[in-house]
Amino acid sequence: xxxxxxxxxxxxPAVPGTLDPQxxxxxREGKLIMDDSDAYGVEMGLQLAEAAGGxxxxxxxxxxxxxxxxxxxxxxxxAAKAILVSDDALKGSDALSTAKxxxxxxxxxxxxxxxxxxxxxDGYTGTTPVQVAExxxxxxxxxxKKVSVGDGRVHVERQTEAGYDEVDCPLPALVTVTxxxxxxxxxxxxxxxxxxxxPVDQLTVADLGLDAGQVGAAGARSEVTDVTAADERKxxxxxxxxxxxxQNIVAFLEQLKLV
Amino acid sequence: xxxxxxxEQQMLREAVDGIASKYGHSYFAGRARSGGNTDELWNELxxxxxxxxxxxxxxxxxxxxxxxxxxxxxxxxxxxxPLLLLVVSPAICATIIAHFGSTAQKESWLPRxxxxxLKMAFAITEPDAGSNSHKIATTATRDGxxxxxxxTKYYISGADESEAVLVVTRTGVDEDTGRGRLxxxxxxxxSAGLDKTLIPVEIVAPEKQFTLFFDxxxxxADRLLGTEGDGLRQVFVGLNPERIMTxxxxxxxxRYALEKAAAYARDRSVWGTPIARHQGISHPLAKAKIxxxxxxxxxxxxxxxxxxxxxxxxxGEAANMAKYAAAEAALGALDQAIQTHGGNxxxxxxxxxxxxxxxxxxxxxxxxxxxxxxxxxxxxxxxPKSY
Numbered sequence: 298x299x300x301x302x303x304x305x306x307x308x309x310p311a312v313p314g315t316l317d318p319q320x321x322x323x324x325r326e327g328k329l330i331m332d333d334s335d336a337y338g339v340e341m342g343l344q345l346a347e348a349a350g351g352x353x354x355x356x357x358x359x360x361x362x363x364x365x366x367x368x369x370x371x372x373x374x375x376a377a378k379a380i381l382v383s384d385d386a387l388k389g390s391d392a393l394s395t396a397k398x399x400x401x402x403x404x405x406x407x408x409x410x411x412x413x414x415x416x417x418x419d420g421y422t423g424t425t426p427v428q429v430a431e432x433x434x435x436x437x438x439x440x441x442k443k444v445s446v447g448d449g450r451v452h453v454e455r456q457t458e459a460g461y462d463e464v465d466c467p468l469p470a471l472v473t474v475t476x477x478x479x480x481x482x483x484x485x486x487x488x489x490x491x492x493x494x495x496p497v498d499q500l501t502v503a504d505l506g507l508d509a510g511q512v513g514a515a516g517a518r519s520e521v522t523d524v525t526a527a528d529e530r531k532x533x534x535x536x537x538x539x540x541x542x543x544q545n546i547v548a549f550l551e552q553l554k555l556v
Numbered sequence: 557x558x559x560x561x562x563x564e565q566q567m568l569r570e571a572v573d574g575i576a577s578k579y580g581h582s583y584f585a586g587r588a589r590s591g592g593n594t595d596e597l598w599n600e601l602x603x604x605x606x607x608x609x610x611x612x613x614x615x616x617x618x619x620x621x622x623x624x625x626x627x628x629x630x631x632x633x634x635x636x637x638p639l640l641l642l643v644v645s646p647a648i649c650a651t652i653i654a655h656f657g658s659t660a661q662k663e664s665w666l667p668r669x670x671x672x673x674l675k676m677a678f679a680i681t682e683p684d685a686g687s688n689s690h691k692i693a694t695t696a697t698r699d700g701x702x703x704x705x706x707x708t709k710y711y712i713s714g715a716d717e718s719e720a721v722l723v724v725t726r727t728g729v730d731e732d733t734g735r736g737r738l739x740x741x742x743x744x745x746x747s748a749g750l751d752k753t754l755i756p757v758e759i760v761a762p763e764k765q766f767t768l769f770f771d772x773x774x775x776x777a778d779r780l781l782g783t784e785g786d787g788l789r790q791v792f793v794g795l796n797p798e799r800i801m802t803x804x805x806x807x808x809x810x811r812y813a814l815e816k817a818a819a820y821a822r823d824r825s826v827w828g829t830p831i832a833r834h835q836g837i838s839h840p841l842a843k844a845k846i847x848x849x850x851x852x853x854x855x856x857x858x859x860x861x862x863x864x865x866x867x868x869x870x871x872g873e874a875a876n877m878a879k880y881a882a883a884e885a886a887l888g889a890l891d892q893a894i895q896t897h898g899g900n901x902x903x904x905x906x907x908x909x910x911x912x913x914x915x916x917x918x919x920x921x922x923x924x925x926x927x928x929x930x931x932x933x934x935x936x937x938x939x940p941k942s943y
Binding site: 366369370373483484485486487489490492493 | 563564567568570571574575603604605606608609618619620624
């Protein structure tokens with residue numbers, strides 16, 4: 298079984314990010330790393346390919362300046378190869394124009410299953426994966442907390458507020474996974490040393506048969522018009538305990554309908 | 557010149573950091589205090605191939621060098637888990653076996669270093685031969701097909717949890733100089749006639765220290781490592797890695813202490829402002845940071861020299877300087893971290909004071925501060941030999 302895992306390479310979340318004052322988009326200069334939320338998808342893909350007794354995991358990523366640092370991490374975990382789309386024309390992409398590019402790249406790998414995170418840690422739109430599925434004509438199942446594959450179908454336990462839904466759908470399909478789906482492995486030393494020699498197919502927009510006008514800022518249907526700083530978190534209320542502190546706690550919890 | 561680590565080295569650092577951070581110092585100290593071992597951490601490192609990064613690839617290892625093994629230990633120590641056996645087992649013993657072992661010895665021992673299955677202790681120090689290896693009195697005498705070992709070794713780390721020990725013995729005397737001719741042996745720790753006694757020490761570490769007594773211990777001839785009588789030269793191949801690994805471990809302890817101190821200083825507020833705003837707090841921490849980073853740099857240089865075809869003199873000098881600098885930097889950083897924590901610096905909860913014994917040990921072992929100063933005075937400055 299061939300699995301494609303979408304891997305986003307993002308600026309290190311530990312370093313405070315900056316926004317471009319003109320476009321209000323995230324500045325993506327310097328080294329990018331694999332979005333932590335994609336480590337779950339990579340692990341799930343590896344486990345499913347292993348359980349199926351054959352096939353491999355191909356990574357698909359779109360990133361500026363031919364960035365592969367984040368892909369190397371996923372290759373070190375055990376993915377077989379990667380497709381990277383990197384093109385100046387992709388600057389200013391919104392979710393949909395990203396989806397167009399990813400869908401074209403994914404088609405090349407002819408996957409049985411596509412896995413993505415529910416959303417990225419830098420953009421948080423959470424819409425790209427389902428747009429990719431639509432463009433590929435695949436059914437999509439989101440928020441998977443458990444995934445298994447058998448008899449040409451994917452079986453998913455889909456996280457809901459109340460519990461979970463059991464969803465079964467035919468392959469090929471796209472599944473988005475939560476951080477609860479599997480525990481990602483740490484790359485082994487052999488995996489780390491092998492990562493450099495694994496193939497990364499680097500493609501441009503033209504290679505994918507797309508027109509520059511369809512992608513990037515030119516093809517974007519959404520635009521960030523303004524950015525406002527979030528309200529500072531208000532200081533908490535301090536109650537001095539004069540023997541009645543426990544009653545204040547109970548009252549507070551009751552107000553939240555927790556007791 | 558390029559001071560960046562390779563992508564592989566950075567990923568190695570991250571992977572080991574990920575594993576070590578799951579355990580952390582409370583695990584390490586807890587095991588040390590209860591007399592337990594750190595098998596879970598050891599085995600997880602072994603599974604990832606991190607214990608054998610320096611073992612040649614044809615023997616199942618990672619095929620890299622001491623630079624990579626030093627990264628593994630530094631990241632462990634940075635997470636409060638300075639595993640002493642990494643210095644002894646893969647750095648000293650595997651290095652010497654890889655250099656001087658017969659094909660059969662390499663095949664039977666080396667793959668098991670990387671798999672984590674084998675821990676090997678190292679026995680050179682004796683009650684009457686500390687820094688002076690020429691005075692080694694433990695003898696190995698040929699008796700037909702076997703060798704018989706007699707003598708005492710002490711401060712042998714992890715002898716209770718190791719399968720075998722690499723022993724430095726005297727097998728003859730050089731008639732011209734009167735100095736001992738040394739030979740190396742790989743000895744099973746459960747051999748008849750080999751007894752060990754615990755040496756109680758004030759170091760909070762899961763690896764314990766032992767005195768080993770060899771009373772006519774029979775060792776098969778195929779356990780002689782390398783060439784008979786050439787042991788001193790052979791053992792030196794393992795001693796630069798030992799110093800570099802000690803430097804890496806000390807650097808990691810320094811980073812561990814400074815990270816804790818900085819976090820505490822940012823949070824702790826006594827007169828309405830974080831104590832980090834007081835230069836009495838921030839300047840000593842900044843100084844300690846500089847010293848730790850300088851030590852790391854010398855450690856990296858020494859590891860590079862050790863792994864490359866650089867002049868062996870460069871590796872020896874850098875390894876000694878790195879060990880000296882890192883031990884001093886670790887003690888400085890730890891002392892200032894304890895001071896920054898006020899009374900909490902001595903609490904068990906904050907995990908600083910219990911690191912003191914380990915950090916302080918590194919000023920003395922594997923080679924004392926004074927012996928390094930002797931070395932630098934004599935070899936780097938061409939001053940007269942003092943002993």
